[in-house]
Every structure is written in structure tokens, then in C-alpha cells.
Amino acid sequence: MRTWYRSTIGGLPKMYWFLWTGMLINRVGGFVALVLSLYLTSDRGLKPSAAGLVVGLYGIGGIAGVLLGGVLADRWGRRPTLLLAHFGAVVFLAGLAMTTHIPTIAALAALLGLMHAMPGPAFVAAIVDVVPDRDRSRAFNLQFWAFNLGMAAASLIAGLLAEVSFALLFAVDAAGTLVTAVLLLWKVRETKPVAQREAEEPRGGLHTALTDRAFLSFVGLSLLLAVVTLQSSTILPLAITADGLRPTVYGSVVAYAGLLIVAGQLFVPKLIDRWRKGTTLAVANVFLGLGVACVALAADVPGYLLAATVWTVGSMLAAPPNAAVIAELSPEALRGRYQSVFYLIFPAASFIAPAAGGASLEFLGDWHWVICGGLGAVAAVGHLLIQPARERRVHAAAAARRERLEVPVAG
Known part of the structure; x- marks a missing residue:
């Protein structure tokens, strides 16, 4: 058991575990996307075609968020990008919980997709920054495990909350995202290499x-x-x-x-x-x-x-x-x-x-x-x-x- 622990979990930097915990909490709370189409059809009365269009806007926002997150992680740093994405997601989730106006919901869905996709490149870049080459395979293995554990929990929670109230579902998701944001603000320092921070703009x-x-x-x-x-x-x-x-x-x-x-x-x-x-x-x-x-x-x-x-x-x-x-x-x-x-x-x-x-x-x-x-x-x-x-x-x-x-x- 001790050998397994050393080869699987032991020796990874403390900063990695703060990032890992943030990813897990965020994934457990990130269940709005799983039931967005159901919310639009059953609670807001949209036809499946219209609901699909709104969900598609969430996806388009995600594509933009991935690219923007990568650029900002290199320019601003990993920590500012993560904080912007998580605090921004809290705001847009709160907006979804409070509005019933369909065009507003569509706009918020696109912005939420942007914020949900932004942290991915920054999270991974931060892991690469703090974990030595020899340990990265183990670190990413644990990241994948946390992702799937969080998805399983999110699916279960989403099903239960959707039967009670979609407004409550948005609120709980916002709360989980806020917990992640506070953890990142409190425990995660900037991991971007010092040489990059001192340079005005990376080549390329x-x-x-x-x-x-x-x-x-x-x-x-x-x-x-x-x-x-x-x-x-x-x-x-x-x-x-x-x-x-x-x-x-x-x-x-x-x-x-x-x-x-x-x-x-x-x-x-x-x-x-x-x-x-x-x-x-x-x-x-x-x-x-x-x-x-x-x-x-x-x-x-x-x-x-x-x-x-x-x-x-x-x-x-x-x-x-x-x-x-x-x-x-x-x-x-x-x-x-x-x-x-x-x-x-x-x-x-x-x-x-x-x-x-x-x-x-x-x-x-x-x-x-x-x-x-x-x-x-x-x-x-x-x-x-x-x-x-x-x-x-x-x-x-x-x-x-x-x-x-x-x-x-x-x-």
C-alpha cells in the first residue's frame, strides 16, 4: 500500500493539490450544462429546436473561452485567468437563476459557456508549471480521475435538484463555483515562470x-x-x-x-x-x-x-x-x-x-x-x-x- 501511495499520489507539490481540489469542486458543481436543454423546454416552454439553439450558444461561448483562456493564461498569468473565469461564472449563474427573459437567458448561456471553458488551459498550464517532468503523468492521471468523479457527482446532483427547482440548481452551481474561486484566491499563487512574468510579451x-x-x-x-x-x-x-x-x-x-x-x-x-x-x-x-x-x-x-x-x-x-x-x-x-x-x-x-x-x-x-x-x-x-x-x-x-x-x- 505504501509503495502504491508513493507511485500514485505521494511527492506531488502542495500547490498541485490546491489546483486539483479546485478542479474537483468546480466539476462537482458544474452541472448546469447537463440540464440546460431540459430547463429550457420544461421550465421556460421552448421547443426543442429553440432550446438546441440556446445550448449551441453555450457551446460557441465555450470555443471562444478556450482560446481566450489560453491567451490570457500566457499574458496575464494563470491565477488572474482562473479568478476571472470563476467569479465571472458566479455572476452569470446568478443571472440565470433570476431571469425568465429568453433573449437574456440566451446571452447569459453564451457568456457562461465562455467562462466555463476559460479555466481549462490555465489549470493545465499551472499544473505543468508546478509539477516536475517525471511526475506529470501521475498528476494528469489524478486530474482525469477527479474529472470523472466530479462528473458522476454532478450528474447525480443535477438530477435531484432539477426535480426540486431549476433556480435552486443555478444557485447551488453558483455556490460551488464561488467556493472554487475563493479557494483559488486564498491558496493558489501565480505559477507562471518568473522569466515570462518579466518579459513584455512571449515570442510567438x-x-x-x-x-x-x-x-x-x-x-x-x-x-x-x-x-x-x-x-x-x-x-x-x-x-x-x-x-x-x-x-x-x-x-x-x-x-x-x-x-x-x-x-x-x-x-x-x-x-x-x-x-x-x-x-x-x-x-x-x-x-x-x-x-x-x-x-x-x-x-x-x-x-x-x-x-x-x-x-x-x-x-x-x-x-x-x-x-x-x-x-x-x-x-x-x-x-x-x-x-x-x-x-x-x-x-x-x-x-x-x-x-x-x-x-x-x-x-x-x-x-x-x-x-x-x-x-x-x-x-x-x-x-x-x-x-x-x-x-x-x-x-x-x-x-x-x-x-x-x-x-x-x-x-
Whole structure:
């Protein structure tokens, strides 16, 4: 047990745990997005098409928030960006709790999406700032675990509060966000490296990340992973109901997958500690693709649970090295911007997965799931192919940093 603790949790900086706690509280309280469409249709009387438009505005705000959060994290610093996002979200959540005017609700939804997306790049950049290279895989593994634990709790709380009062739901979400903001204000110092704080403006910008071939190759493969992963939350319900199973079966499958992550994620670092990151990601994509492909053969609850087991193993293996590789490829002065470009894969996948997946399932039937499995295999091969060049770049950058540190200062 002591060995497991040291290899999984022990040795991480205190500042990391403040950030981790903030992310967990924020995720547990961040349940408005889960029930926004239900609130608009059942409480405000909107038709599904109009509700979808408002929820879409929340998503558009999220895209802008990701990019803005990355730029501000590099320019202003991690702490100011986190504080702005969380205190801003409190204001807009309070507004949603008090207004019934539909155009105002739409505007607040877009602004809330902006604020909810802004902290992501800053949180990750701060973790990279304070956690040494050797411990980052463990740190990101724990971050992924906290995210899923928080999502599970948020889903449960959202369902309970939605049955009581949507105004109460907004108020509780605002309270949780405020607790996170106060924790960040009280305990989290600025983590941006001193050299960056003293510089007027880092060399490069978003265009640097958007023209970085090694980085974009990795982002492209991560987008494939995200598109395949999101089949389980966008298209899988259609397959389950097509097999004559009740919608509650889908809920059970999702809950089972979440339980697997919460129970097993903490043991992943010890398992993959000696593996190269690209190799780990290749194995993860194979498991993910194989699990999704198994849906083509599933026709009952055990079959779907087996498929969920396989793809969840892939998700658990992918989380730590995925985040660690992005940290390695990001120049120190542009960490926020690189993280923001990487975070764009999630809204992109949220559009591609249901749009392409729905048409694929309609015209190809069960072959849709086989094709998704093939995409997982393609991504696995891609990670193996780009691994040598990426590792050479990382080693060269590390050598250059050591050389700069060893150069004596004149005078």
C-alpha cells in the first residue's frame, strides 16, 4: 500500500493539490450544462429546436473561452485567468437563476459557456508549471480521475435538484463555483515562470501552435480518439434502443463505465510507468477502438457492458500520457496557448461525432461500429509513427534548457 501511495499520489507539490481540489469542486458543481436543454423546454416552454439553439450558444461561448483562456493564461498569468473565469461564472449563474427573459437567458448561456471553458488551459498550464517532468503523468492521471468523479457527482446532483427547482440548481452551481474561486484566491499563487512574468510579451502566439507540425500531428490523432470516444455518449443510445432495450440500459452502461474509471484510474500510473508515451497511447487507442467495435456484436446488457469495459480501459490508459505529451510539446512561454488549441478538439469532436456518426449508423448499420474500431487502429499506428520524431524534439528542447541554465552570467 505504501509503495502504491508513493507511485500514485505521494511527492506531488502542495500547490498541485490546491489546483486539483479546485478542479474537483468546480466539476462537482458544474452541472448546469447537463440540464440546460431540459430547463429550457420544461421550465421556460421552448421547443426543442429553440432550446438546441440556446445550448449551441453555450457551446460557441465555450470555443471562444478556450482560446481566450489560453491567451490570457500566457499574458496575464494563470491565477488572474482562473479568478476571472470563476467569479465571472458566479455572476452569470446568478443571472440565470433570476431571469425568465429568453433573449437574456440566451446571452447569459453564451457568456457562461465562455467562462466555463476559460479555466481549462490555465489549470493545465499551472499544473505543468508546478509539477516536475517525471511526475506529470501521475498528476494528469489524478486530474482525469477527479474529472470523472466530479462528473458522476454532478450528474447525480443535477438530477435531484432539477426535480426540486431549476433556480435552486443555478444557485447551488453558483455556490460551488464561488467556493472554487475563493479557494483559488486564498491558496493558489501565480505559477507562471518568473522569466515570462518579466518579459513584455512571449515570442510567438496562437499562430505558433497552429503551425507547429509535430504538435498538430498529435492534436489530429487526439481528435480521432475524441471522435471515437464520443460515440459512446452520442450514438450508442441509438444502438441500444434499436436492439429493443430500454433507455435505462444506456444510463446503466454509462454509470458502469464511470465506476470503472473511479475504481481503476488510480492504479494506471504504476501499470504504464515504464512504457513510452506513444506506445501507451497506441495501446489505448487499440482498446478504445476494439471496445467500440464490440458494439456491433452486442445485443443485450452483458454485451454492452463487455464493450464498455474494453473501451473504458482504453480511456483510462490514454488520459495520463495524452496530457503529458501536450505539456512536453508546449514552449514554456506559450503553454496556455498550446493548451487552448488542444482543447479545441473537444467542441470539434462534439460536432463531428454525432453529425458523422448518425449518418454512418443510418446508412451502414453495425458496420459503423467496425469503422470506428478501424479509426482507433489508425490512430494507434499514427502514434507509433510520430513517436520517434516527437521524442527527438522533446530531448533536444530539454538539452537546450539545460545548456541555458549552465551558461554563466556575464559580469
